[in-house]
Amino acid sequence: xxKQDDFFVIKARENGVQVIGLTRGSDxxxxxxxxxxxxxxxxxxxxxxxxxxxxxxxxxxxxxxxTLQTDD
Ligand code: TRP
Numbered sequence: 889x890x891k892q893d894d895f896f897v898i899k900a901r902e903n904g905v906q907v908i909g910l911t912r913g914s915d916x917x918x919x920x921x922x923x924x925x926x927x928x929x930x931x932x933x934x935x936x937x938x939x940x941x942x943x944x945x946x947x948x949x950x951x952x953x954x955t956l957q958t959d960d
Contacts, residue, residue: 895932896932896933896941896951896952897929897930898943898949899927899948899950900947901926905943905946906924908920908942909922912935916939919938920938
């Protein structure tokens, strides 16, 4: 499966979970911040612009490598 086809799922387990996208390339910085409330789901991909994602708060994250939860 190519990088562009792969996606990840983030489900918020509390209100105010933050999903932060970080830029690809030599300059690594935040470029997007999304707030999810409890039960909300975000489906995302790594792209030409996004190389990493930081998640703050209680969430369940599913990737092609497995499922994990942030610590409570
Ligand atoms: N404009 C961003 C991009 O195309 C949108 C995006 C993609 C994004 N994946 C993300 C934002 C993950 C936050 C987290 O790269």
